[in-house]
Amino acid sequence: MKMLLEHQPSVLIACGSTSFQHLVEIHFNEGLLDSIPSMDVNIHELEKSNEPLIRFTYQNEKEGAIFACRHLMYFGEKGDSYKEFMQTVTQYIHSKDEVVGQG
Numbered sequence: 001m002k003m004l005l006e007h008q009p010s011v012l013i014a015c016g017s018t019s020f021q022h023l024v025e026i027h028f029n030e031g032l033l034d035s036i037p038s039m040d041v042n043i044h045e046l047e048k049s050n051e052p053l054i055r056f057t058y059q060n061e062k063e064g065a066i067f068a069c070r071h072l073m074y075f076g077e078k079g080d081s082y083k084e085f086m087q088t089v090t091q092y093i094h095s096k097d098e099v100v101g102q103g
Contacts, residue, residue, distance in 0.1 A: 016071040017043045032056045047085045
């Protein structure tokens with residue numbers, strides 16, 4: 001938690017449902033989330049979302065986002081099925097860079 005609050009990454013990626021659950025609980029316990037969303041989730045379906053699963057705000061008003069994907073072992077030897085998820089995350093990061101660059 002110390003590292004998270006010190007570096008305040010704008011994007012977090014949880015690999016696997018257990019990692020996602022722990023990350024959400026940590027954010028809730030630190031007051032970065034008002035409530036815990038339903039944990040009855042299918043990560044494979046969630047990784048298809050074009051938006052972060054959770055958005056939150058650090059105490060200094062910096063915004064953060066959480067994406068989730070299946071455990072990396074499910075993406076195969078070449079990781080081809082991981083490309084779509086990575087494109088989503090990359091597009092999100094670039095969209096935030098554009099907003100910051102315009103301000």
